[in-house]
Amino acid sequence: xxxxxxxxxxxxxxxxxxxxxxxxxxxxxxxxxxxxxxxxxxxxxxxxxxxxxxxxxxxxxxxxxxxxxxxxxxxxxxxxxxxxxxxxxxxxxxxxxxxxxxxxxxxxxxxxxxxxxxxxxxxxxxxxxxxxxxxxxxxxxxxxxxxxxxxxxxxxxxxxxxxxxxxx
Amino acid sequence: xxxxxxxxxxxxxxxxxxxxxxxxxxxxxxxxxxxxxxxxxxxxxxxxxxxxxxxxxxxxxxxxxxxxxxxxxxxxxxxxxxxxxxxxxxxxxxxxxxxxxxxxxxxxxxxxxxxxxxxxxxxxxxxxxxxxxxxxxxxxxxxxxxxxxxxxxxxxxxxxxxxxxxxxxxxxxxxxxxxxxxxxxxxxxxxxxxxxxxxxxxxxxxxxxxxxxxxxxxxxxxxxxxxxxxxxxxxxxxxxxxxxxxxxxxxxxxxxxxxxxxxxxxxxxxxxxxxxxxxxxxxxxxxxxxxxxxxxxxxxxxxxxxxxxxxxxxxxxxxxxxxxxxxxxxxxxxxxxxxxxxxxxxxxxxxxxxxxxxxxxxxxxxxxxxxxxxxxxxxxxxxxxxxxxxxxxxxxxxxxxxxxxxxxxxxxxxxxxxxxxxxxxxxxxxxxxxxxxxxxxxxxxxxxxxxxxxxxxxxxxxxxxxxxxxxxxxxxxxxxxxxxxxxxxxxxxxxxxxxxxxxxxxxxxxxxxxxxxxxxxxxxxxxxxxxxxxxxxxxxxxxxxxxxxxxxxxxxxxxxxxxxxxxxxxxxxxxxxxxxxxxxxxxxxxxxxxxxxxxxxxxxxxxxxxxxxxxxxxxxxxxxxxxxxxxxxxxxxxxxxxxxxxxxxxxxxxxxxxxxxxxxxxxxxxxxxxxxxxxxxxxxxxxxxxxxxxxxxxxxxxxxxxxxxxxxxxxxxxxxxxxxxxxxxxxxxxxxxxx
Numbered sequence: 001x002x003x004x005x006x007x008x009x010x011x012x013x014x015x016x017x018x019x020x021x022x023x024x025x026x027x028x029x030x031x032x033x034x035x036x037x038x039x040x041x042x043x044x045x046x047x048x049x050x051x052x053x054x055x056x057x058x059x060x061x062x063x064x065x066x067x068x069x070x071x072x073x074x075x076x077x078x079x080x081x082x083x084x085x086x087x088x089x090x091x092x093x094x095x096x097x098x099x100x101x102x103x104x105x106x107x108x109x110x111x112x113x114x115x116x117x118x119x120x121x122x123x124x125x126x127x128x129x130x131x132x133x134x135x136x137x138x139x140x141x142x143x144x145x146x147x148x149x150x151x152x153x154x155x156x157x158x159x160x161x162x163x164x165x166x167x168x
Numbered sequence: 169x170x171x172x173x174x175x176x177x178x179x180x181x182x183x184x185x186x187x188x189x190x191x192x193x194x195x196x197x198x199x200x201x202x203x204x205x206x207x208x209x210x211x212x213x214x215x216x217x218x219x220x221x222x223x224x225x226x227x228x229x230x231x232x233x234x235x236x237x238x239x240x241x242x243x244x245x246x247x248x249x250x251x252x253x254x255x256x257x258x259x260x261x262x263x264x265x266x267x268x269x270x271x272x273x274x275x276x277x278x279x280x281x282x283x284x285x286x287x288x289x290x291x292x293x294x295x296x297x298x299x300x301x302x303x304x305x306x307x308x309x310x311x312x313x314x315x316x317x318x319x320x321x322x323x324x325x326x327x328x329x330x331x332x333x334x335x336x337x338x339x340x341x342x343x344x345x346x347x348x349x350x351x352x353x354x355x356x357x358x359x360x361x362x363x364x365x366x367x368x369x370x371x372x373x374x375x376x377x378x379x380x381x382x383x384x385x386x387x388x389x390x391x392x393x394x395x396x397x398x399x400x401x402x403x404x405x406x407x408x409x410x411x412x413x414x415x416x417x418x419x420x421x422x423x424x425x426x427x428x429x430x431x432x433x434x435x436x437x438x439x440x441x442x443x444x445x446x447x448x449x450x451x452x453x454x455x456x457x458x459x460x461x462x463x464x465x466x467x468x469x470x471x472x473x474x475x476x477x478x479x480x481x482x483x484x485x486x487x488x489x490x491x492x493x494x495x496x497x498x499x500x501x502x503x504x505x506x507x508x509x510x511x512x513x514x515x516x517x518x519x520x521x522x523x524x525x526x527x528x529x530x531x532x533x534x535x536x537x538x539x540x541x542x543x544x545x546x547x548x549x550x551x552x553x554x555x556x557x558x559x560x561x562x563x564x565x566x567x568x569x570x571x572x573x574x575x576x577x578x579x580x581x582x583x584x585x586x587x588x589x590x591x592x593x594x595x596x597x598x599x600x601x602x603x604x605x606x607x608x609x610x611x612x613x614x615x616x617x618x619x620x621x622x623x624x625x626x627x628x629x630x631x632x633x634x635x636x637x638x639x640x641x642x643x644x645x646x647x648x649x650x651x652x653x654x655x656x657x658x659x660x661x662x663x664x665x666x667x668x669x670x671x672x673x674x675x676x677x678x679x680x681x682x683x684x685x686x687x688x689x690x691x692x693x694x695x696x697x698x699x700x701x702x703x704x705x706x707x708x709x710x711x712x713x714x715x716x717x718x719x720x721x722x723x724x725x726x727x728x729x730x731x732x733x734x735x736x737x738x739x740x741x742x743x744x745x746x747x748x749x750x751x752x753x754x755x756x757x758x759x760x761x762x763x764x765x766x767x768x769x770x771x772x773x774x775x776x777x778x779x780x781x782x783x784x785x786x787x788x789x790x791x792x793x794x795x796x797x798x799x800x801x802x803x804x805x806x807x808x809x810x811x812x813x814x815x816x817x818x819x820x821x822x823x824x825x826x827x828x829x830x831x832x833x834x835x836x837x838x839x840x841x842x843x844x845x846x847x848x849x850x851x852x853x854x855x856x857x858x859x860x861x862x863x864x865x866x867x868x869x870x871x872x873x874x875x876x877x878x879x880x881x882x883x884x885x886x887x888x889x890x891x892x893x894x895x896x897x898x899x900x901x902x903x904x905x906x907x
Contacts, residue, residue, distance in 0.1 A: 019289040028288065033208035034201015036414070038365045039447040043831035046365055074201035083196060091195035094799045097644030099198030100365040100414030106199060124840075136844070143839040147831060149365050149415050150644045151806025152799060153842040 005069050007032065008076030016063050022056075023047045025063035026073060034074035034103045038147070045146035048104040048111075049073050055111035057145075074103035077110065085166070086110050089159035097150030105146045109160045112142040116164075134164040169696035171619075172750025175855040179718070180695065185656040185663055186860075189795035193668065194412075194648045203412045206384040207369035207444045212409075213380075216371060217246055219284050219433040219443035220291035221425060222298055223277030223453055227824030228307035228517045231271045231280065235299040239283060242297055244290030247436035249429070250281040250298075260394025260423045262326070264455075264489040265520040267398065267428050273302070274486060275519040276825035277452035282429035284437040307517030308484075309824040311459055314514035315482045321513035323490040327683030327867075328616030329528030331496050331509050337565050338506035340465075343476035347467025351543045355464065355535035356891040357494070358816035359826065360457040361450070362524050363836050366414020368454060369444035372430035380407045383427050386416040387680035388639040392673045394423040399431060410671035413643040413681075417807070418523035420643070421682055424454050451519075451829035456817060458483040458492045458521030460531045464539040467506075472547045474504035474558045479536060484516035492521065494532035497614050497871070500757065501536070503560040517824055523682070525807060526867035529615050530874070534811065534892060537611035537875030542888065545594075551610050551879070552580045552589065552763075563757045572756040572856035575787035576612055576763070582848065583610070583763035583785040596886030597904045604769035605904065606780070607884025611872035613762025613784065617854075617863040618685040619753045622693030623676035623746035626655055626701045630740070632721055632733035634659050635667045636697075640678035640690040642670055644803075645866055646796030647681070647690060653793060654691045654860070658698035659732065660718030676744060684760075684864025687792055692747035692858040701743025705735045752856050760788040760868045764805075766876040770884045772906040775899035777813055777881055783846040784873070789854035789863035797865050802845040804869025810837045811870075812877035814893050 004013045007030060014029055023040075026032045026049070035058055038046035042060040049058045050072040078084035083091070086109050096102040115122075116132050124141035125132045132138055139160050140153075148156065180186050197203035210216070224231075234250050256270030265274050273280075281298055285291035308314050324330030344350065370383040379401065385391045388408050396403035413420060426443045433441040445453060460483045467476035479498035483491050495509040524530070544554035556577045563569040584590070592608040593599050599606040624638035636655050642648045652666040659666075669675065676697075679689040706713035711725035722731050735741065752758075767781040784801050791797045814835040817826040828834045847869075853861035874892065882888050887902045 017287060017289050019293075020287075024288060027208060031210050032201075033204070033210070036201075036205075036366070037207070037444070038367070039831045041447060041830060041832070043447070044365060074199075078200055080196040080200050080202055083199065087196075087199040090199045091191050094192065094195075094795050096195070096198055097646075097799055097803055098365065098413060098415040099194070099203050099644065100205060102198050103201040137840075140839040140842075145838075147365065147836060147838060149363050149417070149807075149836060150799075151803030151837070151842070153806060153837070153839050154802050154845040155799060157839070157844070 001064055003064050003067055005066050005071055007071045008073060018064055020063045021059050022061045022063045022066055023058035026058065032073050032075050036100050036103060038100065045108060046101050046104040048107045048146065050107060050111060055108055074107060086163050089163050093155045093159040095156040095159040096152050101146060101148045105148065105156055108143055108146045112139060113164055115142065169699065169745055170748050170750060171858060172752065175859045175861055178859055179658050180860055182657060185653045186792055187790065190649055190653060190663055190793055192646060192649045192796065193652050205366055205412050205414050206371065206382050207442055209371055209382045212382050213371060213373040213440035216440045216442050217284050217286060217437050218288040218291045219282045219430055219441045220295040221279050221429055221443060221445060221449060222281040222295045223449050224273045224280050225300065226273055226302045226304045227276040229273050229302055229304035231273065232301040232303050238297040239294040242294035244286040245283060245294045246286065247284040247433060248281060249432045249436050257398050260398050261390045262422050264486050264522060267425050275517060277449050279425035279429060279453060282433045282443065284433040284441050307824045308515060309518055309819055310821045311461065311484045311514060311516060314484060314516060315461055318482050318512035318514035321491050321511060323493055323511065325493050325523055325527040327523060327527055328618040329493040329496040331493055331499060331511055334510040335499065336508050340476050340478050340506045340508040343506035344465055344467040347475050348470050349468045349546050351466045351539060351546060353464055353539060353542065353890060355462045355538065357460045357531035357534055358892055359459040360524060360811060360815050361817055361834050362417040362419030363831065363834060364415030364417055364419055367444045367447060367450060368420065368424050368426040370427040370430040371440060371442040372434040373440035374434055378405045379431055381427055382409050384413050384420055385410045386413060386420045386641050386643055386682060388641060388671060388673045389677040389680065391423050395427055398423060398428055408673040410641055413641050416643040416681065417525045418527065419454055421523055448830045451817060451826045451834060455520045455522035457524035458485060460492050460494045462494055462535040464535055466539060466543045468543065468547060472549045472554050472557045474502055476506040477502065477504045478508035480510045482512040482514060484514040485521040487515055489521055492531060493528035496528045497532050498536055499565055500563060500759065501612065501614050502558040503564050507564065518819065526615055526870050529871040533872045534874040537872050538878050541879040552584055555580060555612055569757055572758045573852060573854050574761060575850055575852060576761040578850060579761055579763035579785040579787050583765050583783055586848065587765040587783045596883055601769065603772050605772050605884040606769050607880045609766045609876040609879030609883055611764045611876035611879065613764050613868050613872040615684060615760050615868045615871045617758040617760055617857060618683045619749040620679035620685050620689045621746055621748045622679035622689040624693040624697040625676050625742060625744040626694065626697040628701060628705065628732055628736045628741045630733055630737045632731060633665055633667065634661055635669065636694055637669045637675040638678045638690060638693060639673055639675045640670050641681045643681045645681060645686055645800060646793055647686060649796055650687055650691055650792040651694050654694045655698055658695060661721050684867040688858050688860055688862040688864060689747065691792060691860045695859045696745040696747045697743045700745045701741060704741045704743055708735050708741060756856050758857055760863050760865065762786045762868050762872065764872045764876040766880045768877065768880040768884055770881060775896035775903050777894065779809055780843055782843060784869055785848045786865060786868055787850040787852050788865040788868055789852055789857050790861040791849045792860065792862050794849060798847045800866040801847045801869035804867065805845055805873050806837050806842050808870045808873030809841060809877060812874040812892060812894060816893050
């Protein structure tokens with residue numbers, strides 16, 4: 001079945017088996033392999049992408065459900081020679097080890113700061129009437145859907161905190 | 169290069185590049201999603217088909233028949249290979265379970281078929297159309313039930329952890345009976361899963377009788393030999409390529425079913441095939457850290473001097489498997505004249521038990537370091553003072569053999585100072601912070617330093633660029649970066665002048681990534697190759713190589729100067745060598761040490777445990793890159809929090825499998841579980857270890873931390889849990905009254 005969507009600012013049209021997930025459409029059909037398949041069950045966060053500006057688990061949604069949607073993957077944030085500030089912060093703070101969860105962590109990190117800026121509360125938000133702040137507990141709570149078995153969490157939080165600070 | 173006398177001053181000691189916290193040279197690829205992992209290498213072979221692995225639905229028995237008609241007729245199916253199509257295949261290096269072939273089922277989710285189809289969706293759908301007729305047999309799945317009949321069995325992890333079936337020094341029983349203060353307690357650790365983020369995955373392509381595997385593997389040379397043996401083909405016809413490995417932790421030390429079935433599937437389909445194990449298959453299809461049942465007895469004089477120590481452990485495994493060597497560190501960690509260690513091994517029909525990060529020490533120290541805490545309390549001693557009192561600078565079983573270096577006491581003392589240990593109230597349950605009961609715990613960290621042969625090739629081109637080639641892997645450890653730092657230091661160039669190429673079996677064979685030997689030994693291999701390259705450069709320039717100084721991209725000897733680019737201008741220069749180690753590892757006990765400190769809060773109402781602070785002080789020789797080494801340690805500390813508080817593969821004792829076989833059921837630490845972590849490296853160099861004067865650090869970080877968590881929970885609550893993980897159900901009934 002045909003589907004048209006915009007991926008990293010580029011219009012793409014695909015003809016897909018209706019069982020193809022958004023993740024496999026990206027990885028296998030568009031060969032954008034930055035989004036990772038860690039579990040294929042929505043349990044690990046490695047496949048996190050932005051759809052119309054909000055983060056979702058691309059393994060838990062079918063590609064055909066995204067007609068006309070705007071998808072941003074890790075490849076759309078920056079390139080090796082032109083890193084997004086969050087990507088550069090992950091490098092500086094060693095916010096990764098094996099690198100397999102890293103694209104998902106970075107997409108989630110960008111979305112986390114956007115969500116806090118937009119006033120969206122989390123489980124860690126003490127006062128639901130006040131604007132949520134960028135704190136360690138807020139970052140850790142909002143990032144907890146992204147597993148890192150290498151255990152880079154402490155460094156990832158440092159990287160996100162630095163970028164949050166630089167954004168004022 | 170043979171390393172058989174302690175290192176003297178060498179170019180690494182300049183520390184212009186080595187020893188600095190350089191950012192990873194592969195970081196820009198990992199953070200942009202452009203680092204290629206095994207399953208996503210669309211570029212390496214055309215017409216890749218998809219293989220989907222079917223796992224056994226029974227744990228033990230035989231397959232009578234497999235009904236394939238519906239699957240064969242399904243859309244897109246190119247080939248189906250089942251385990252009934254061939255006799256049982258030979259086992260590769262280090263494998264315990266057989267990976268494929270024949271009708272016998274040894275464990276649940278053993279691979280029994282691969283379906284190859286044009287797309288992943290087609291392969292998956294067809295695989296579920298296969299109907300299997302099983303003849304199940306009863307199996308043994310309960311370690312506690314089998315333990316009383318388990319025979320004494322020795323074993324060696326091959327990673328510096330090992331013990332005979334029984335090992336005695338002096339008269340343990342007599343000394344223990346005579347000791348005025350005694351401890352005799354039993355501890356249990358759980359079956360654990362590596363749960364690395366990247367599933368085991370392989371793309372296989374045949375070119376005639378030559379096989380290439382783009383795979384995810386920690387040990388390329390082992391893997392090359394193993395797949396050749398399994399498939400019955402010459403090793404020279406096999407190439408493995410594994411430039412990026414999405415985590416291993418011991419789970420990718422070996423060839424597993426993904427590689428075998430990609431190869432068989434590609435042969436059957438007549439085109440390249442890629443296979444990834446699905447996440448729910450991994451826990452039961454691959455290997456795990458086996459559960460242990462441990463008993464520790466310690467006897468001491470009233471002043472705290474240990475006079476008798478015994479550590480016994482029972483674990484289970486498939487036939488031909490090894491025990492979890494949980495008693496190993498107890499042979500070396502503390503003094504005491506009368507000693508006993510013993511291991512027993514039960515035959516279980518669960519999936520294969522094998523190495524997971526710090527096999528032996530990780531579960532062994534979760535028991536020993538709690539026992540030490542308990543003993544200190546019985547003696548009325550501070551747990552740090554008790555450990556320091558029983559510290560030793562010699563192998564307690566063989567006092568003529570000294571440790572090359574042993575700064576355990578320094579680690580504990582410095583850690584105490586930095587962590588604010590003096591402010592700890594030794595009375596359990598005495599500190600409250602609102603609804604939280606707060607406690608601190610300490611443990612020693614200990615893991616041996618292993619020395620393995622490791623080879624590398626280093627090229628210098630006419631641009632003055634240095635290229636390192638070795639089959640060493642980077643599984644998140646930082647190999648790319650530390651090998652670049654080593655070559656940069658040796659050749660006198662900036663880090664950005666070095667290219668590192670890893671993980672290809674066509675490159676010289678390295679020590680690989682295991683047993684925390686990778687950094688020290690593979691860097692030493694690059695060192696050896698660079699020594700050869702320096703000689704080649706000097707010879708090309710007509711310089712006296714003994715006088716040549718390599719610095720700032722230039723070579724100087726006497727009053728002569730030339731650039732490296734000029735040296736290679738007339739043609740590339742190549743140095744290739746291996747580091748091989750003499751008997752320094754036998755003459756000296758080489759180990760790494762740490763002091764691990766943990767503060768927890770335990771909810772006084774719910775018994776929920778939150779880790780508040782963590783500190784590791786490590787003595788592990790020269791730290792080649794403090795940034796990547798620190799990451800190794802915090803990652804290990806994180807995994808240890810998992811072992812202590814949440815990780816357990818739950819055994820279905822009727823049907824014989826790990827029930828929680830995915831990342832929702834098998835809980836690993838998440839962001840919210842882990843606080844800011846501190847790591848301090850003692851300023852240490854160990855010239856007895858290698859020319860790099862470094863030692864391993866990647867596993868030291870997990871050894872003892874679980875015990876420190878348990879000791880902190882006890883200090884917070886007064887509840888001693890000796891059965892890991894310390895889940896709140898084990899605390900709740902015995903918690904102090906909530907205020």
